[in-house]
Amino acid sequence: MSPKKRSNSYLELFPPISPYSTGFLEVDDIHSLYWEQSGNPDGVPILLLHGGPGAGSTPAHRRFFDPDFYRIIIFDQRGAGRSAPLGCLEDNTLEHLIQDIEALRKRMGVERWHLFGGSWGSTLALAYAQTHPERCISLIMRGIFLMEQAEVDWFLYGMKMIFPEAWEQFAAVIPEDRQDDLLSAYHELLTSPDDKKRMEAAIAWSLYETACSSLYPNYETITTDDQKAQAQALARIESHYFLNGVISEENSLTKGIDKIRSIPSTIIHGRYDVICPIHTAYHLHTIWPEADYIVVPDSGHSSLDDGVRTRLIEATENAKTLR
Secondary structure (H helix, E strand, O other): OOOOEOOOOOEOOOOOOOOOEEEEEEOOOOOEEEEEEEEOOOOEEEEEEOOOOOOOOOHHHHHHOOOOOEEEEEEOOOOOOOOEOOOOOOOOOHHHHHHHHHHHHHHHOOOOEEEEEEOHHHHHHHHHHHHOHHHEEEEEEEOOOOOOHHHHHHHHOHHHHOOHHHHHHHHOOOOHHHHHHHHHHHHHHHOOOOHHHHHHHHHHHHHHHHHHHOOOOOOOOOOOHHHHHHHHHHHHHHHHHHHHOOOOHHHOHHHHHHHOOOOOEEEEEEOOOOOOOHHHHHHHHHHOOOOEEEEEOOOOOOOOOHHHHHHHHHHHHHHHHOO
């Protein structure tokens, strides 16, 4: 199957598909991870790593890949999406997620696979590949994020330079005398026993991130019970990682590039990505020139922005030549 082009040369997503198998992988006494497979059961395996952390996967994620060629494997990370318990922070670290991917690979009977991840998914792709380079056919990464302190600070305070209205609504949940430490204040609310406080904070956090994600601001509403539950999981897990899981400069994922330098890789980044500014992708490119580096001039952070979507689909098409 070939991806379709619009008249303006942007590529469309592949048609909607349903999984041919789904299930849950119990990775410990707490966490049970949802997984699904779609596309070609005998195809080349490609694993999608969703963002957040805590965002979960969606049906649209299946549509970046040619279903005639790829065996498309998607899972929801600890506490995210359809995994249980939703929003759980216990034993939820980058190291646990790397172990989960290996457990899933073995469960699926996969020897080697492509990795496809954006934003936090790019963090996880880099971390897993550096731990298990022999299992990776290629890496396709979008919206590079390294989980370092400067990136977290930018999310909490820097984005107001571009989206002041969204930031004002985000900060307004926190009393003014605590707005110099939004992260701790938000985390307290998001782990509060008070349902109303948790939900108010979760909705404000999620709407802030959504508003800043696309080239054109996307002011969504959160109204259904499922939307509220997913918003709470995203905000809880993101604040948890931002508070407890920042990667120090000494342990930066950029320090491990020699372990994956020979893996065919593509870095795709929107020029106007406000969530994850392009500086990080450019820095990664300078120390890893072997990876293809693609700057999309007319896109922001979202994988569904026209330019980024097109480049991602082109990358999955180009990866067909790799084994």
